[in-house]
Amino acid sequence: MKNSLRVTLFILLMSAGSAIAGTVRVATFNIWELTEKKLSQTDDTGHGTNRQLKGAAEIIQRVRPDILLINEIDVGNGDASGARQFCKAYLAVSQNGQAPIEFEHIFVDEVNTGSPSGFDLDNDGNTNGPGDAWGYGQYAGQYGMAILSRFPIDQKSVRTFRHLKWRDMPGALICDGTNGKPDWYTEEEAKQFPLSSKSHWDVPIDIDGQSLHLLCSHPTPPVFDGNEDRNGRRNFDEIRLWADYISGGKKASYIKDDQGKQAALATTASFVILGDLNADPTKDPAPYGQPAINQLLNHERIKPNTPKLATDKTCDFGRIDYVLPSTDLKVKQSGVFTPNQGEELHRLIQDRSASSDHRLVWIDIEFDKG
Numbered sequence: 001m002k003n004s005l006r007v008t009l010f011i012l013l014m015s016a017g018s019a020i021a022g023t024v025r026v027a028t029f030n031i032w033e034l035t036e037k038k039l040s041q042t043d044d045t046g047h048g049t050n051r052q053l054k055g056a057a058e059i060i061q062r063v064r065p066d067i068l069l070i071n072e073i074d075v076g077n078g079d080a081s082g083a084r085q086f087c088k089a090y091l092a093v094s095q096n097g098q099a100p101i102e103f104e105h106i107f108v109d110e111v112n113t114g115s116p117s118g119f120d121l122d123n124d125g126n127t128n129g130p131g132d133a134w135g136y137g138q139y140a141g142q143y144g145m146a147i148l149s150r151f152p153i154d155q156k157s158v159r160t161f162r163h164l165k166w167r168d169m170p171g172a173l174i175c176d177g178t179n180g181k182p183d184w185y186t187e188e189e190a191k192q193f194p195l196s197s198k199s200h201w202d203v204p205i206d207i208d209g210q211s212l213h214l215l216c217s218h219p220t221p222p223v224f225d226g227n228e229d230r231n232g233r234r235n236f237d238e239i240r241l242w243a244d245y246i247s248g249g250k251k252a253s254y255i256k257d258d259q260g261k262q263a264a265l266a267t268t269a270s271f272v273i274l275g276d277l278n279a280d281p282t283k284d285p286a287p288y289g290q291p292a293i294n295q296l297l298n299h300e301r302i303k304p305n306t307p308k309l310a311t312d313k314t315c316d317f318g319r320i321d322y323v324l325p326s327t328d329l330k331v332k333q334s335g336v337f338t339p340n341q342g343e344e345l346h347r348l349i350q351d352r353s354a355s356s357d358h359r360l361v362w363i364d365i366e367f368d369k370g
Helices: 002-016 051-063 081-091 187-192 230-247 307-311 344-348
Strands: 023-034 067-073 105-107 144-149 200-207 210-217 270-276 321-325 330-336 361-366
Touching: 023 051, 023 210, 023 270, 023 321, 051 081, 051 344, 067 081, 067 210, 067 270, 081 105, 081 144, 144 200, 144 210, 200 230, 210 230, 230 270, 270 361, 307 330, 321 361
Parallel strands: 023 067, 210 270
Antiparallel strands: 023 361, 067 144, 105 144, 200 210, 270 321, 330 361
16 A cells, blocks of 8 residues: 555656746756657657657656756757757657646757867777767767756856866876876877867856756766776766866866856856766775765765665666755755656656666755745
């Protein structure tokens, strides 16, 4: 009886959207390889027919976020057409009886994945493979990001950090052969190497006259390399960038945005750090002093973990997808879309072809309008 009640409450929560009035639901969802090819699969009415994307859309319609970051969506050279197509062909169409959901505002920008470097970055003797791009990718804009929002986006105040050089970070872990670090990248490669494998965005959202900064990124997975640990080092420093950005002061003195402006987040700013950060607090090794994600989880400006988000896996590997609010925000609820095996909704996460190999993560935050 207790188990049946728990399942019923879970389904009600997932169907009801923001259950508490006056809250804003912020979510992140890595939708496995949300490609242009998949998005193009539609019927004669323009409704999407791809099974995986229909499943992902049903999850979004059940959770009903007000603000959503999507990881792994094709964005070309900063093209929002894929995000608009997903909204039109999938989210705006009822999936399995769920109410359609609409997002009036979209933000998309260029990413480093698939951007040719002209160098042999993976040292395989070639210069034109996916591992030779500034971020791993077979074509420009692969594994990109998109923000969907019910609230206006302050486009003029957006900051991006796609071009920030890895070497500009004091004490950077880039394996360039200096200071005892592995000798993997040549001097010229290291000189031009961007820190961000996709991009880092600071996107302010206007919520009833108050600004919420979305700090969005998708660091490279700390695997698929060798003893030099070039991807593990980059993942650590990509996460460190946000830790330095919200710390301000000397820690952020090296940070310049893509417009050349010295940039640190104001100490009074409300923010949420979100995305697939490819870092687990318990499974990852700590060769650089601590697990990479602990740079954020233990940061004084980030609210301590709620029990729900501290324990739930967000993919088969572990907890790697995050929605981390600043300490000034009031978190009323939080969750990970993880129906248990045997529950009806488990069909949506039974494998990656059902929706994704990641889980949607969300929090409800309350804004003080006083």
